[in-house]
Amino acid sequence: MKGFLVLVITTYLCLTCYAQDTITEDIKYTREIKKLATKKQVKTAFQVILDLEPKTIKNHIELTEIEAPPFKEEIRAIEFSKRLEEIGVDKVWIDSIGNVLGLIKGYEGKRNVAIDGHLDTVFPEGTDVKVKIKNDTLFAPGIGDCTRCLSMLLTIAEAIKKSEIKTRDNILIIGTVGEEGLGDLRGVKYLFKNNKPKIDSWIAIDGGNIGRVNNQALGSYRYEVKFKGPGGHSWGAFGLANPHHALGDAISKFVEKADEYTSKGPKTSYNVGVISGGTSINSIPYESSMLIDIRSVRPENLDDMELILKKTSEDALA
Ligand SMILES: [Zn+2]
Structure with missing residues (x-):
């Protein structure tokens, strides 16, 4: 790139x-x-x-x-x-x-x-x-x-x-x-x-659901991950680093690695809920970002998932 x-x-x-x-x-x-x-x-x-x-x-x-x-x-x-x-x-x-x-x-x-x-x-x-x-x-x-x-x-x-x-x-x-x-x-x-x-x-005491007792706390970490680049014309500047491509790569890498925590053990989840950035179909965007929510009943899993997110996002820069 x-x-x-x-x-x-x-x-x-x-x-x-x-x-x-x-x-x-x-x-x-x-x-x-x-x-x-x-x-x-x-x-x-x-x-x-x-x-x-x-x-x-x-x-x-x-x-x-x-x-x-x-x-x-x-x-x-x-x-x-x-x-x-x-x-x-x-x-x-x-x-x-x-x-x-x-x-x-x-x-x-x-x-x-x-x-x-x-x-x-x-x-x-x-x-x-x-x-x-x-x-x-x-x-x-x-x-x-x-x-x-x-x-x-x-x-x-x-x-x-x-x-x-x-x-x-x-x-x-x-x-x-x-x-x-x-x-x-x-x-x-x-x-x-x-x-x-x-x-x-x-x-x-909270909410209106009488008869339900919750006895465990669920931790949630939330992040905004943003890739920034110079931006340019899709044809004229083709080959320039594209933040959207990096973001897609980061999500793909993260999903693959996170599986280790989400497929077994204490319940752990993640969700990329919002993706934004870009100006038009024929412009290389100068910015691409996502909002991601990570949850787990085990605090250590949250910290491990954070490390995975950081590592896979950094790897997507390469
Ligand atoms: Zn309430």
């Missing part, structure tokens, strides 16, 4: 979502849960939750009707914190990024178990969030994901208080900011980065 190509690989997002491929029962936990369920306070708590249903729905509707796009959760956060205070949890505060935290002290209190729901919804400012009720169903943007979670958190906190459940560890009821879109989990990231308060265990 004549001319030089330049390769730029940008990692521009890492996130976590959730997966659960196989379910195995741990008998130890099953026994523990059965024992817990027979306790008087736990039975009372379940009854309190049923009795609180009208209040849960009221909280659900009223919080839904306060807009909360990512980065603009403040008004909803204040309202959520007020309701936690009314329930009488031991301490309520809003941290410097905007998360609402409510503490229910444990009798030992050495560990903190967090139960979270996100304060924001995916809908932009100005969306009509008035709740409409048809028969037994509530309709409004963001009512499921995840204002329902906030109403559940309030009811959980109230059920614990009213049934006088005393836990060994502290419970933190948390409404987090910036889960959706460009919020990029900023509330949760802030908590784990600062480790104040220290989080020992985390339960997130």
